[in-house]
Every structure is written in structure tokens, then in C-alpha cells.
Amino acid sequence: MPKGLIPHSIDAAQKDYAVERNGVRYSGVHLIIDLYGANRLNEIAFIENTMRQCVAKAGATLLHIHLHPFEPNGVSGVAVLAESHISVHTWPEDNYAAFDVFMCGDTRPEVCADILKTAFQAERIEVTELLRGKGMKA
Amino acid sequence: MPKGLIPHSIDAAQKDYAVERNGVRYSGVHLIIDLYGANRLNEIAFIENTMRQCVAKAGATLLHIHLHPFEPNGVSGVAVLAESHISVHTWPEDNYAAFDVFMCGDTRPEVCADILKTAFQAERIEVTELLRGKGMKA
Numbered sequence: 001m002p003k004g005l006i007p008h009s010i011d012a013a014q015k016d017y018a019v020e021r022n023g024v025r026y027s028g029v030h031l032i033i034d035l036y037g038a039n040r041l042n043e044i045a046f047i048e049n050t051m052r053q054c055v056a057k058a059g060a061t062l063l064h065i066h067l068h069p070f071e072p073n074g075v076s077g078v079a080v081l082a083e084s085h086i087s088v089h090t091w092p093e094d095n096y097a098a099f100d101v102f103m104c105g106d107t108r109p110e111v112c113a114d115i116l117k118t119a120f121q122a123e124r125i126e127v128t129e130l131l132r133g134k135g136m137k138a
Numbered sequence: 139m140p141k142g143l144i145p146h147s148i149d150a151a152q153k154d155y156a157v158e159r160n161g162v163r164y165s166g167v168h169l170i171i172d173l174y175g176a177n178r179l180n181e182i183a184f185i186e187n188t189m190r191q192c193v194a195k196a197g198a199t200l201l202h203i204h205l206h207p208f209e210p211n212g213v214s215g216v217a218v219l220a221e222s223h224i225s226v227h228t229w230p231e232d233n234y235a236a237f238d239v240f241m242c243g244d245t246r247p248e249v250c251a252d253i254l255k256t257a258f259q260a261e262r263i264e265v266t267e268l269l270r271g272k273g274m275k276a
Contacts, residue, residue: 027191027234027236028227030170032270034270034271038167066204066216068201068218076223078225084214089222089240089242091167092272094165095274096165098166098222104227128268132170133236
């Protein structure tokens, strides 16, 4: 799990738990990941497999996944997790993809950035970390 | 559409188009919406209906919607749109919900904030606007 990130609960039966960082309680870590100069952004099966790899490597649990191909270009997809979600929207004509990785609890969302950068051969990646639900009451 | 937001294309056949603001091209507008002191966060049918209302009022097109109930509390859901997605994760025990509204093209994502605040009787709402894919090549 990310350094300094402590699961609010490790009760396996509790599928939607919060996290704490530096003593402040949050609902989860939301990574906003933008890939530029990326490839294979119209390959729906490859995109789904890469999302499934992110879920597995992050130690998350996949509940539901759905990807939609657009004509002439582009894919949108969402993976609903026990720990929140991963989403993707691609603009192959621009070699750009917008991913979100939102996870709570005892997971490693940060591993997804390298998996995505490598899989889609991105020239540049921008990752913004949002801590959602700061100070939500215990 | 939001003031200053110009669709990159109004070609109805192009389901995944970019937007421009102040002459800079973006993939879309991503609203990070946190509801605090909110209610009805365990009512899955009400949550789905509210998400569908957001899609309709924003002028977006629903392609797929899936919501998952957690035990003992909480709902996660995603709506895949022709214009990107809406996601929700709720922590009813904390009266907290995390929504994302990511839309591109000729839509009105900003209307969703008031719809969500009113529907879930939130005491406080925090809305952060992210412009995704800044400067992606045309």
C-alpha cells in the first residue's frame, strides 16, 4: 500500500472502507492519470486486459467491467471494484487517454501508473493524486 | 454548456469529442464532487434514478449503467456515457458520497452538482473542476 496509507479497516467483509493518512481520514485515493503520445488506444481487448492487470497488481477486487467501442475511434470503459473504480476514455486520434484509479482500503493504486504508461507506450504521463472525502466523520 | 466551453465537434456521429476553453484544447471537463452530511446513500434505486436524471439534465447520452450494493452499507455505481462517465461511491455510515462527472462535447456537466446536492440533501458539497488532457494534439 502507499507509504503512509493506513487502511481504516482490514475486515474482508467490509468492501468499501476508508483510509487514513497522517491521522486524517479519507474515503480513498483517487489517481487522475493522463497519458500523452500513447498507442493501442483503439484495441478494446488490450485495454480491458490492461485494466484487469491494474486491478490484480493493485490488490483490488473486480466486481464488474464494461468497455464500449466508439466509431470511428475511441474506447470508454469502467471497472467497478470492491475498493471503488478504474475508468478509461481514449482519443486514439490524439494518442491521448484519460484514466482514473480510485481505490480505498488496503490496495496499491500507485502501481497502476507504471502499468498503464508501459502498456500504452506513453511518451508522457501526468498523475494527480486526490484524497477524496477529507475529514469525513468516523 | 459551461460558459467559455466550446465543443470541438458537434458531429452527432462522433461520440467522444474534445472541448476547447480559451483556445486550449482539452479532452473534457471532469467534476470531482464530494457530498458531506448527505442522506439516502444506501438506496440503490434512488441513486440510479438520480444518476439517470444527471445524464438527462446534462444533455448526455447513457450507454451503460451498473450499480453494486455493499453489505452492510454503501453503493458503488458507474454510468458510461457517449461523453465519458458518471461514477458514485457512497459511505452511508459517514453520510459521505464521492461522485465524478466527466463529460466532453456539447453537454452541461455543471448542472449535476445541484441535482446531487438536492437529491441527497447534502449539508455541504465540494466541487473541483479538472480540465483533462490539456493541450492534447489536434
